[in-house]
Amino acid sequence: MTIALLSNVTVTSLAMRLNRASREEVYSPSGYNTWLQELSDPASALYANGPEIIFIILHGASLFGDSGPKSGEEATSSLAQMADAIGQAAASHENTVFAVSSLDIPIKKIRPLVSRSFEAYASAFWRDEMEKRGIPVVELAELASAIGREHFYNNRVWYMGSLPFSQNGEETIAEEMRRICRAIRSARKKCLALDLDGTLWGGAIGELGVEGVHLDLTGSGSRFRDFQRRMLDLKESGVLLAVISKNNMEDAMAGIREHPAMLLRECDFAAIRANWASKPENLLSIAKELNIGTDSFVFIDDNPVEREAMQIALPEVAVPSFPADSAQLEDFMIRVAREYFLQFRSTDEDRAKTEQYKAEADRRESMSAFPNMDEYLASLNMTLSLEGLSKRNIPRASQLTQKTNQFNLTTRRYSEAELMDLAADPSVKGYIGGLRDRFGEYGNIALCVAKIFDKADKEGKDGSGNPIKKASIDVFLMSCRVMGRGVESAFLSAVEQDLREAGVSEIEAFYGQTSKNEAVRGFWEKMGYEKTSSMEDGIETYMFSLGPKLRDTAAVNVLKVPKEG
Amino acid sequence: MKETEDANGIKDKIIETIRTILPEATAETSMRNTPSWDSLKTLQIVMALDEDDIAIPFERIADIRSVADILAIAAS
Numbered sequence: 001m002t003i004a005l006l007s008n009v010t011v012t013s014l015a016m017r018l019n020r021a022s023r024e025e026v027y028s029p030s031g032y033n034t035w036l037q038e039l040s041d042p043a044s045a046l047y048a049n050g051p052e053i054i055f056i057i058l059h060g061a062s063l064f065g066d067s068g069p070k071s072g073e074e075a076t077s078s079l080a081q082m083a084d085a086i087g088q089a090a091a092s093h094e095n096t097v098f099a100v101s102s103l104d105i106p107i108k109k110i111r112p113l114v115s116r117s118f119e120a121y122a123s124a125f126w127r128d129e130m131e132k133r134g135i136p137v138v139e140l141a142e143l144a145s146a147i148g149r150e151h152f153y154n155n156r157v158w159y160m161g162s163l164p165f166s167q168n169g170e171e172t173i174a175e176e177m178r179r180i181c182r183a184i185r186s187a188r189k190k191c192l193a194l195d196l197d198g199t200l201w202g203g204a205i206g207e208l209g210v211e212g213v214h215l216d217l218t219g220s221g222s223r224f225r226d227f228q229r230r231m232l233d234l235k236e237s238g239v240l241l242a243v244i245s246k247n248n249m250e251d252a253m254a255g256i257r258e259h260p261a262m263l264l265r266e267c268d269f270a271a272i273r274a275n276w277a278s279k280p281e282n283l284l285s286i287a288k289e290l291n292i293g294t295d296s297f298v299f300i301d302d303n304p305v306e307r308e309a310m311q312i313a314l315p316e317v318a319v320p321s322f323p324a325d326s327a328q329l330e331d332f333m334i335r336v337a338r339e340y341f342l343q344f345r346s347t348d349e350d351r352a353k354t355e356q357y358k359a360e361a362d363r364r365e366s367m368s369a370f371p372n373m374d375e376y377l378a379s380l381n382m383t384l385s386l387e388g389l390s391k392r393n394i395p396r397a398s399q400l401t402q403k404t405n406q407f408n409l410t411t412r413r414y415s416e417a418e419l420m421d422l423a424a425d426p427s428v429k430g431y432i433g434g435l436r437d438r439f440g441e442y443g444n445i446a447l448c449v450a451k452i453f454d455k456a457d458k459e460g461k462d463g464s465g466n467p468i469k470k471a472s473i474d475v476f477l478m479s480c481r482v483m484g485r486g487v488e489s490a491f492l493s494a495v496e497q498d499l500r501e502a503g504v505s506e507i508e509a510f511y512g513q514t515s516k517n518e519a520v521r522g523f524w525e526k527m528g529y530e531k532t533s534s535m536e537d538g539i540e541t542y543m544f545s546l547g548p549k550l551r552d553t554a555a556v557n558v559l560k561v562p563k564e565g
Numbered sequence: 566m567k568e569t570e571d572a573n574g575i576k577d578k579i580i581e582t583i584r585t586i587l588p589e590a591t592a593e594t595s596m597r598n599t600p601s602w603d604s605l606k607t608l609q610i611v612m613a614l615d616e617d618d619i620a621i622p623f624e625r626i627a628d629i630r631s632v633a634d635i636l637a638i639a640a641s
Contacts, residue, residue: 013609160611
C-alpha cells in the first residue's frame, strides 16, 4: 500500500514518522502549500502510484492568514471550496481513501471578552462538510486538545522551517494515521470481554449488594457510568460485549438488571459468564458460543492478577492495562476503542450484530423442538439473496474477506479499493449472499469472486469453434454463523447457475490451507468437485464441469437481486 | 567534581537524543562529515531536544553545524 500525505505546511518530518510508524512507503509532495494543486490535478505525482490512502493534514492556524477568519462567510466560503476540491478528488479516485484532518484553529487575535469568534464555527463547518462527503476524519483537533497545544505545536521549528508540530505532536498524529490505515484494512477485534466488580462498577457486588456498589447517574459514581457509555458506543458500532466475572450468577445479574444507574443491560451483552471458573476458561467458552477466535477478544479487568492469568493462558487475547486512577476510565475506553476497534465506517451488519447473535440463540433453542435437522432447517424458511458486487456492498464484502477465517476456502484478504478494482474488471464476477430466516436477518454472509477466462489449451473450443470459458474461484467464503444449514450449497449453486448463464462450462476451485480453515478442507469434494492436484504448498486444486443439472438446495430459497442501475 | 559529572551526564543525554535522529552521532559528528545531516535533521534534533526540556533558542538554531555546537549552545 502506498500512503500519500498532503498539507498546507511542511510535513516532511511527519511523513518520515508516518513511514516509521506504518512501515509503508509515504509520498509527500516537495512543494510548499501545493496540496490543492496536487489534489485537483489528475496528472499530478500524487496519483502516479495509485495511493491507497491520501491523508490531508491541515494546519488550521495557516488557513485564514494571521488574524483568523474575519467573518463566518469568509470562513465557510474558503472552506467550502477546499471541501469541494477534496470531494471531487475523492469522487474521481474511488479506489483511494481520502482521510482529512479536523481543523484546530487557535484564537490568536486579541479581542475583547465580548466579541464574535469564527474559529470554532469554521472547525464545526469543516467537520460537517467532511461528513456530508463521507470523508473519514483524522481527529487532529482532538489530539491537540488531549496533549495540550503547547506540547502539540513547536514555535521554534515553525518559525525556522514551517514545521508546525512538536515531536510529540508528530508522533501522535503518525500513530493516529497508522490506526486509520489498520482500520481501513479491517484488522479489528470483535469482542470486548468485561469484568464486573471494580470494572463496570466500583466494589464487590457479592459483598455490598446492588445498592452498595459504586455506580451513579451523577457525582463520583458516574465515572463508571461514563465508562459504560463508551462501551455502549462500541456495541453500537458492532463490537460484541461479554461479561466474565467471578461472582455468583444471581449477584451479577441483579447488578446488571436492577441497578438504576447501569447503562449496559442484559440485552447489550452477547454472552455473560458469572461463576468461579478461571477467566481464560470462561473466555474460551464464550469464544466457542459466539464462534469467534480467541484472538478477536480484548479483555478488560481491574485486577492485575486476572489480567496476567489471561495473558499467560491465552496470549492472543489483547489485555490492555487498567488505569490506576478510576477517574480516567472513560478516557481509557476511548484509547482502547482507538487501538483495537477503530472502524473505517460501520456497515448495517455491524449495527445489528448483537441482535443477530441473540436471534441465533433463539434458533438454537427452537432446534430442540424438531425431531431431525432437515425438519428444523425447513422450518427456518431461509432465503438467500444473491447480488453482484457494487459500491454499496463492497465495504461489507471487504470486511468478510478480512474477518472470515473458518469457512474461507482461499483466505484472500481484500481491501475495499482492491474489491472496487475487481468489480470494475469485466472478466471478474463477484457475488455477495445475504440470508434471512423467520428469526431475522443475517445480513450479507457469503462472498464469491470468480475470474473468467478462455480455456487456454488446444481443446478449448466448443462445437462451433467458440472458446470455452472457464471460471477460477478466487474467493469463496461464508460467515461461520450460518455453517451447517445447507446455505453454502445453495450459495454455490446460485453462483454456478449464474456462471453457466455467462457461458462458463468449467470451474476451477482451490482450498488453501490455513491454521483456521481445516473444517472446510473437504468442501469442494462434498460439492462434487474433482480433485486435480493434492496438497502442494498448502493448496489443493479442484475442477467441476457445469452440466445442465442444478444442485439440490433443499431448505434454502434463492433470490437473485437484479443489478443496480 | 559533581558539576563535571552533571555536565557529562547532560552531554551524554544530548548525544543520545541526537542519535534518535542521526543514529551514528558522536561528539565529533558534524554536517560536514555526515552527508545525511540536512536542515530538516537539525530541526528534528531541536524538536527532540525540546521533548527533553533542552531548549535551543531560536536565534541559535541557524548556528548549528555540529554536535559540538549543540553541546556548546546547551551549556551556555
